[in-house]
Amino acid sequence: MKSIVCEQPNQLKKVESKRPIPKAGEALIRIQRIGICGTDIHAYGGNQPFFTYPRVLGHELSGYIEFIPNNELGLKAGDQVSIIPYMECGECIACRNGKTNCCKDMKVLGVHIEGGMSEWITVPYTHLVRAEGLTLDQAAMVEPLSIGAHAVRRAEIQQGEFVLVIGAGPIGLGVMAFAKDQGAKVIAMDVNKERLAFASEWAKVDYTLNVLNNPFDKLVDLTNGEMPTIVFDATGNAKSMTEAFNYAAHGGKLIYVGLVKADISFNDPEFHKKELTLMGSRNATLEDFHYVVDTLKCKKVDLNRYITHRTQFDQLIEQFEDWLTPEANVIKAIVEI
Incomplete structure (x- = not known):
């Protein structure tokens, strides 16, 4: 499995590793799109709070379910999904009050734990949102749009x-x-x-x-x-x-x-x-993700112009620096696998 790691500020490296094996309650996702966001850029530049190196970046993600256990959500292998990248503890006062987005012990993909700038990732199936009816690009943009919606x-x-x-x-x-x-x-x-x-x-x-x-x-x-x-x-x-x-x-x-x-x-x-x-206002909740999915399905938000730059996974490291310059006029960049 190919992944891209931010080894230290201003240094990305492609690495090979074994495909992850899902634990109990987890699904295996084949990543198809990765959005590049401010968090990735700040981490690359050494300016991201709560960040440690080395780290696989990436938390604006879409893909297909490769494996999922029987679940109450009706999700199944082959479903197209967006990923909620905020791994809450489920036990702290915020979580108990339904504010999982500001969990006391939050672990965010690509920040506190390994992210999705990889061919495969395992996540709890409770952090998947069915994105049928959306394009893969749209499904990857659900996360950043959900932050605004929240x-x-x-x-x-x-x-x-x-x-x-x-x-x-x-x-x-x-x-x-x-x-x-x-x-x-x-x-x-x-x-x-x-x-x-x-x-x-x-x-x-x-x-x-x-x-x-x-x-x-x-x-x-x-x-x-x-x-x-x-x-x-x-x-x-x-x-x-x-x-x-x-x-x-x-x-x-x-x-x-x-x-x-x-x-x-x-x-x-x-x-x-x-x-x-x-x-x-921190992160987003499941409610926000569903709201954004519904909004995109109703074509209230046009992502064709919002996504201004794209590249293939194998060309990302060479392309990344160019996207950081003001002259590039990047609104949103996306990576295809």
């Missing part, structure tokens, strides 16, 4: 309210699309004008703002001085996440979707004056 669900958006999404990367774009689906008036903010143009066309956002062009005053104008009632920050940038406090309305919500390896600080009097609600 953040939007936490925000409890009301019809017609102003929602600001900072960061027009793959996760931020998903947040925008699902916020629009909830009836919000969505404002996209980024430093990259090409990304903003893409957000306008793909996610159908109502307004775009460039961070470099005095966005605060423009937000005042757009919202008649009231500011957005919900602000999502999907940048993973400490400066942006700090400044995001300035953009939320009195009584509003700020949701951090991005993760940064740094401390974030804010002005407490301003925070209290506005009575802001500050939220973290």
Whole structure:
């Protein structure tokens, strides 16, 4: 079995190993598509929190079930599936309260444990979502889109309210699309004008703002001085996440979707004056995965333009560095096996 390992920062290596043997309660999956995400890029660059080397990367995955034990989910060999890559303990307070996405002892494929940048992988069958009716590309994109869907669900958006999404990367774009689906008036903010143009066309956002062009005053104008009632920050940038406090309305919500390896600080009097609600949004749940699968089946989200780059598994190592440059204009890259 071929796998690609991140041995240390800035070093990928192809290795050969035996095909994994499923343990009790596990299925064997033949991987067909692997999405490349910010976590993989940060791990490659040495900037991913909670990460140790060496590690097989990859957690945006789709494939076919090769083997599965008898199960109550009705899954069977040959089914096309998406993989939920968050391995929760099932016992901590978060898990007992149904919040498996923020398990106290979470193990994420490709971060804490070996990921799916391999020809085969074994996972608990409870972490499989049937993806019949989707393409293999779509099935691999269910995971990153579910992160955006989860953040939007936490925000409890009301019809017609102003929602600001900072960061027009793959996760931020998903947040925008699902916020629009909830009836919000969505404002996209980024430093990259090409990304903003893409957000306008793909996610159908109502307004775009460039961070470099005095966005605060423009937000005042757009919202008649009231500011957005919900602000999502999907940048993973400490400066942006700090400044995001300035953009939320009195009584509003700020949701951090991005993760940064740094401390974030804010002005407490301003925070209290506005009575802001500050939220973290981590990973996604089975409910979010099913919602995204249904959304894709209804063709509400077009992934043909969302996936901008692709390569074959055997060419990934040679291709990976090129995808990291701003000139590459990568929205989402995908690997075919």
